[in-house]
């Protein structure tokens with residue numbers, strides 16, 4: 148065990164910090180879920196990132212990355228959040244599909260998809276959920292039928308984040324006549340392909356952050372299938388492992404939030420309930436514990452371990468931490484809590500929006516009830 | 532940066548696990564409870580023989596000279612079996628304090644001796660009656676006395692294996708040893724309490740998992756019901772997020788600065804919270820059985836209550852974390868950063 152950074156890691160941190168200081172836009176970008184302009188501004192930022200070779204630092208250089216390890220990724224993320232750099236509009240691509248493609252894709256597939264993902268040229272949506280298949284993902288009904296060198300896709304997907312503006316989606320499809328986990332395949336389709344209809348759905352904050360997707364005889368080359376036909380469930384669970392375990396929520400996000408909460412307490416604490424200080428301390432403890440846990444996991448993965456069902460504990464931890472943290476901020480703000488960011492008296496940090504966003508945490512990426520089932524059955528060995 | 536344990540670090544933990552698994556079962560506790568004793572000489576001899584009491588002791592004092600990380604793993608195993616003997620306090624806290632002051636002291640050469648410690652953080656001294664000597668503090672000075680040189684008043688604890696005493700003593704009857712690092716002793720004790728708590732917590736969950744697989748209601752094992760699963764999954768999640776904090780606290784304790792103290796305090800709070808959550812979930816999952824003397828969970832609960840309030844209360848430790856938060860830079864680049872000013 149060595150909890151200090153090597154000189155190389157420190158040099159890397161300095162390099163990231165300097166580049167971000169010179170390149171992060173001075174004014175915050177409009178949210179990528181709010182408008183097409185906000186989305187495109189974020190795409191532009193992804194291109195800027197790529198110009199500095201920061202698209203996805205852990206990927207091999209031949210696929211548009213820097214070939215760095217997970218500790219360096221954590222350092223990159225720390226500096227990224229510290230600098231207040233824009234949110235990653237392509238997170239479904241770079242953090243979820245990317246690692247899965249690296250594990251399961253052919254060389255040709257990696258060459259075709261990864262560099263454009265790292266540069267923001269192609270922004271991805273995840274098309275797994277269906278109206279009848281949410282928590283019970285093995286119940287998806289959308290179909291794929293091979294026809295020569297193509298697949299023909301049909302079905303109805305829903306809750307697909309950022310699909311309104313995105314370019315591509317990775318979907319879960321069933322070979323007709325198959326049941327449950329068997330016969331599922333992971334297939335990529337362009338969101339502007341003939342037969343694809345995307346309808347925006349507003350989230351509770353009013354943003355068109357997700358969408359439903361109708362597929363009617365959509366043709367894509369069989370090249371777009373990741374892994375073998377019928378291997379989709381297995382591959383999706385690997386993706387879910389990245390999503391829950393590591394990539395989707397790097398610790399830096401919560402450490403920045405905990406630091407802002409401490410500032411809020413310093414600014415408003417004298418007018419708030421003194422008992423709230425314990426919650427402010429708790430928020431720091433949670434963010435710190437989460438960071439330590441992820442560093443430990445990253446070290447284990449570098450040493451050759453694989454992500455297992457314990458990834459589900461991460462999902463529960465970060466989602467519940469986020470709600471606790473943002474709720475504490477609202478409690479400190481008191482009557483200011485309900486103000487939206489454009490109110491004249493609004494606090495500099497939009498805590499109410501952060502709270503509303505946090506409420507989705509226990510639902511997406513597999514609901515926390517489902518995560519607890521996974522922990523109980525696969526980690527603790529309780530019967531189904 | 533490498534946040535993993537190596538094989539050597541795991542070796543003593545493995546030794547302790549094997550030894551305790553054989554010698555410290557619920558049967559053993561129950562015989563001891565009936566006999567009203569808190570020390571099993573045969574087991575203690577085994578502990579001494581395998582070198583567990585020497586792990587944290589410096590080589591100058593005849594020890595093995597390993598670090599807190601190594602001893603924390605042993606403490607965790609002690610927690611897993613709710614070890615009756617004061618291995619953790621004696622070999623993890625008191626002996627290193629004594630060794631720093633008097634590495635040649637005769638007590639350190641007697642491996643069967645246990646040392647009790649009367650730390651100002653605690654009103655009572657644990658296992659003072661069976662100790663070969665008690666470490667005492669007065670006006671910053673360290674003293675050593677044998678139990679018959681002081682007046683012990685028993686203060687029975689809910690934990691049958693923690694024998695607590697008030698100690699009245701006179702410096703004239705004790706041996707003065709000099710200053711002594713009582714702050715480090717507190718940090719070590721808090722850290723090893725946290726490590727024990729990880730063991731206590733995991734045992735409480737494991738006992739409940741075993742029971743939930745066997746016990747049937749409505750024609751199915753109760754472990755197949757989601758309410759039962761979710762109790763235990765929540766407890767396991769708390770354990771998973773206390774583990775790396777304890778590991779980091781053990782690795783950093785030597786810095787003895789605002790950051791390391793906050794980390795130790797963090798570890799103590801969250802590990803004992805995890806133990807509390809796990810013990811209560813375990814009792815709930817066991818139903819009325821869980822509330823009976825017959826089932827072992829209560830011992831883990833009682834040790835948890837004891838360790839939560841001793842070696843600094845949660846409020847004390849929270850204040851040390853607040854001190855780090857409000858005196859030192861916060862933010863994502865500060866996880867492993869060290870303060871510049873020492874306070």
Ligand SMILES: Cc1cc2nc3c(=O)[nH]c(=O)nc-3n(C[C@H](O)[C@H](O)[C@H](O)COP(=O)(O)OP(=O)(O)OC[C@H]3O[C@@H](n4cnc5c(N)ncnc54)[C@H](O)[C@@H]3O)c2cc1C
Pocket residue numbers: 272273274275276280281282283305306307308309357507510511512513514515516517520757
């Ligand atoms: C902000 C947001 C973004 C999303 N983005 C995407 C995306 O990009 N791509 C995508 O494919 N999907 C996305 N989703 C969908 C998300 O994955 C699903 O909402 C989630 O899996 C739950 O499914 P459901 O909404 O159908 O709820 P249901 O499955 O109907 O569940 C409703 C409630 O019942 C509980 N429940 C269901 N089954 C069980 C059970 N067996 N045991 C205990 N409780 C149970 C659930 O926990 C939940 O509380 C997103 C959702 C949100 C909120």
